[in-house]
Amino acid sequence: MSARAEINAALTRFNKIAPAGYYAALHIRFAAPVMQFQTYPAAWTQRYAQNGYALRDPTIAWGFSTTGSCRWSALPVPDPFGIIKDAAAHGLPFGMTVSWGPITSRSICSFAHNKREFTDDEVETILVTVRRLHDITEPPESLTKAQQEALRCIAEGDRHAAAAAKLGITESAFKARLIAARERLMARTTAEALQRAKEYRLL
Numbered sequence: 001m002s003a004r005a006e007i008n009a010a011l012t013r014f015n016k017i018a019p020a021g022y023y024a025a026l027h028i029r030f031a032a033p034v035m036q037f038q039t040y041p042a043a044w045t046q047r048y049a050q051n052g053y054a055l056r057d058p059t060i061a062w063g064f065s066t067t068g069s070c071r072w073s074a075l076p077v078p079d080p081f082g083i084i085k086d087a088a089a090h091g092l093p094f095g096m097t098v099s100w101g102p103i104t105s106r107s108i109c110s111f112a113h114n115k116r117e118f119t120d121d122e123v124e125t126i127l128v129t130v131r132r133l134h135d136i137t138e139p140p141e142s143l144t145k146a147q148q149e150a151l152r153c154i155a156e157g158d159r160h161a162a163a164a165a166k167l168g169i170t171e172s173a174f175k176a177r178l179i180a181a182r183e184r185l186m187a188r189t190t191a192e193a194l195q196r197a198k199e200y201r202l203l
Contacts, residue, residue, distance in 0.1 A: 007133065011037055024109040027101065098126055146180075
């Protein structure tokens with residue numbers, strides 16, 4: 001199974017286990033995740049953003065202080081702004097958070113249920129799945145010279161035919177290099193691959 005297919009399978013699993021939604025921030029570096037997925041209700045997402053909850057969220061504070069899993073009802077950190085209570089009022093009365101990875105590249109993912117606490121089996125399934133997602137989305141440490149050249153051509157505005165001529169290769173070979181770069185960076189499009197290569201400082 002390809003990394004992209006494995007990611008999609010994991011997200012499908014999350015959708016089934018967390019009917020009230022989830023937010024997965026993978027490999028948080030320099031205060032921003034390398035990859036993120038979110039299915040919380042729009043009303044909650046909007047309220048969360050408008051109130052700057054990310055800077056005060058006890059689940060995030062907990063996630064940066066330790067690794068493992070914890071139900072929101074058992075969070076050992078204070079919630080002076082009542083974010084957990086506010087989430088409940090917006091259809092997320094039960095939840096859990098998973099934190100995994102080194103502090104320099106940590107994944108923090110939260111899941112919500114609208115009817116009950118997550119069972120121990122569900123907690124374990126989510127924890128195992130988050131660990132796997134963390135592993136398969138690890139940003140690459142390098143690109144091949146050919147992949148770097150191809151992405152640089154695109155960054156400079158060259159069309160495929162012109163880029164291929166510049167590099168002295170066929171257009172199909174140039175496209176193959178772009179495909180390889182997208183796969184290595186787990187990007188759906190060349191533009192996304194170029195953005196990630198820049199973010200990972202690979203260009």
